[in-house]
Amino acid sequence: MALQPVQAIASFGGKVEVFDHASDACNSTMRFAVYSPPQAASGPVPVLWYLSGLTCTWANVNEKSGIQRYAAEHGTMVVFPDTSPRGEGVADDEGYDLGQGAGFYVDATQDPWAEHFQMETYVTKELPALIGERFPNADMARQGITGHSMGGHGALTLHLKYRDSYVSVSAFSPIVAPTQVPWGQKAFTAYLGSDTTQWAKHDACELVKQATTKAHILIDQGAADNFLDEQLRPQLFGDACAEAGQEVSIRMREGYDHSYYFVSSFIGEHMAHHAKALKA
Numbered sequence: 001m002a003l004q005p006v007q008a009i010a011s012f013g014g015k016v017e018v019f020d021h022a023s024d025a026c027n028s029t030m031r032f033a034v035y036s037p038p039q040a041a042s043g044p045v046p047v048l049w050y051l052s053g054l055t056c057t058w059a060n061v062n063e064k065s066g067i068q069r070y071a072a073e074h075g076t077m078v079v080f081p082d083t084s085p086r087g088e089g090v091a092d093d094e095g096y097d098l099g100q101g102a103g104f105y106v107d108a109t110q111d112p113w114a115e116h117f118q119m120e121t122y123v124t125k126e127l128p129a130l131i132g133e134r135f136p137n138a139d140m141a142r143q144g145i146t147g148h149s150m151g152g153h154g155a156l157t158l159h160l161k162y163r164d165s166y167v168s169v170s171a172f173s174p175i176v177a178p179t180q181v182p183w184g185q186k187a188f189t190a191y192l193g194s195d196t197t198q199w200a201k202h203d204a205c206e207l208v209k210q211a212t213t214k215a216h217i218l219i220d221q222g223a224a225d226n227f228l229d230e231q232l233r234p235q236l237f238g239d240a241c242a243e244a245g246q247e248v249s250i251r252m253r254e255g256y257d258h259s260y261y262f263v264s265s266f267i268g269e270h271m272a273h274h275a276k277a278l279k280a
C-alpha cells in the first residue's frame, strides 16, 4: 500500500519524513516518521526503531529529545511508529493508559481491541517491509530497537522475541514487568484476556529467563521518576537477568524524572551504544 507523505522537515543535514498509510495489520490508517541521516543519501545505513510511551505519537521524541543530532552523527536511520491505531471507529478508553496512545506493542486477542490493536505484527512485520521498500538505503540486516517507558517494554520484549531481527537493544525507564504492575495488568487484561500465561509472553522478566540474548542490554532509569516504584521496578529485570546469566547495564540516574528532559540527557549515549553494535 502506498505511503502518503504528510510532512518533511530538514534536520541536521538529513530529514524527518512523516507518512500515513493503510495498515493491513491494524486495519486502519497509521502514521509514522523516519529520520534519514545525511549518510543515507549515498549508501546503506543501519536502522534504529524508537518505540514511544503512553500518550505519545511520532512527534514527542522528534520534538523533545534531540535524537536527530546523534542519528546524523552516527549515520543511523531512525523509525518512529505510532503507539497505537487511532481515529473514529477505533476502540478507546477514557484512561490515558489503555486504547489509543497505549497499544503496548502486543497483538490484542480480545474484543473490542482485536480488530485494530495489532501493534506487535505492525511494528515487527508490516512496517519493516514498508521501510525496506520505501528506503532502499535502509539496511534491514542491521536493525536495533529502543524506547521509553511503555516503549521501553516494547523494545525489550520485541528484541527478546525477535532477536534475529534486532541486533542491539536499549531502553529508557522501561516497564520491565508488565504482569506485575498496574499499567501492564490493566492493558494485558483488556488486550489479552484473563489467562496470565498469555501475559508472560510479553513480559521482559519472563522472556529473559526463557532465553538470553547475545546483545548487551542497556537501560537508563531516573532515580527521581514518579513511576519508579509502582510501575517500572527495574530491579525485577536486574534480578531476572542475574538468574538467567544475561548481560545488562541498569544505570540509575540521580535526580532525573520520567520526562523527555531525562531522555534527551542520555539519548546520545544510547545512540552511541546502538551505533557501535550496528556498525558494518
Ligand SMILES: N[C@@H](CCC(=O)N[C@@H](CSC=O)C(=O)NCC(=O)O)C(=O)O
Pocket (backbone or CB within 6 Å): 052, 053, 054, 055, 056, 060, 064, 096, 148, 149, 150, 151, 258, 259, 260
Ligand atoms: N498523562 C499521564 C502521564 C503520561 C506520560 O508520562 N507519558 C510518558 C510516557 S509514560 C509510559 O509509557 C510520555 O512520554 N509522555 C509524553 C511526553 O512528551 O512527555 C499522567 O498524567 O500521569
